[in-house]
Amino acid sequence: MTIETHENKYLKNCLRCNHEITDLTEDHIYCTQCGSPIRNECTGTSAFTTDINEPVEHDFKEEEVFILEPDAAYCPKCASPSLFNQEQLIEVRFAKLELVKQTGFKISDEIPF
Numbered sequence: 001m002t003i004e005t006h007e008n009k010y011l012k013n014c015l016r017c018n019h020e021i022t023d024l025t026e027d028h029i030y031c032t033q034c035g036s037p038i039r040n041e042c043t044g045t046s047a048f049t050t051d052i053n054e055p056v057e058h059d060f061k062e063e064e065v066f067i068l069e070p071d072a073a074y075c076p077k078c079a080s081p082s083l084f085n086q087e088q089l090i091e092v093r094f095a096k097l098e099l100v101k102q103t104g105f106k107i108s109d110e111i112p113f
Contacts, residue, residue, distance in 0.1 A: 003070035003090075011038045011070060015089040037083045040090075042066035044080030 004012040010029075011021050016036040023032070029039045041047070047065050068075060073085040073092040084090045 005070055009039055009067050009070065014038060015084065036089060037087060040068040040070050040072060040082050040084045042068060042075035042078065042080050043083055043086055044075055044078040048083075 003015070006012060006021070006024055008024060008026075010024050013020055014031040014034060014036055017031060017034040019031055019033040021031070021038050029037055029041075031038050042065070045066055066075060066077065068082050068084075070084065071090060072082050073090060073094075074081060074096060079096060081096065082090075085092055
């Protein structure tokens with residue numbers, strides 16, 4: 001499925017309610033009819049993180065956002081879910097692979113067998 005966008009990556013029509021998007025003001029990123037996002041962004045930035053201990057994955061000013069292609073389910077830079085993915089507006093074919101860090105263990109000289 002191709003998702004049509006304007007030159008600035010705003011949707012031409014809302015993915016939830018199909019409302020035509022004509023207001024392309026940069027800070028207006030939600031549909032005026034249903035409140036859904038109309039531009040896909042990385043949720044790993046400080047614009048979306050509220051926990052001060054949660055790492056911000058991008059190295060730019062706080063007020064900046066990382067704009068993604070409309071069909072991107074994850075950020076190519078940090079693998080955080082995209083805004084459209086988080087809001088379940090696009091089909092996600094694969095769940096995010098979570099890597100688990102294993103802790104080492106010490107082998108004792110006194111092996112019981």
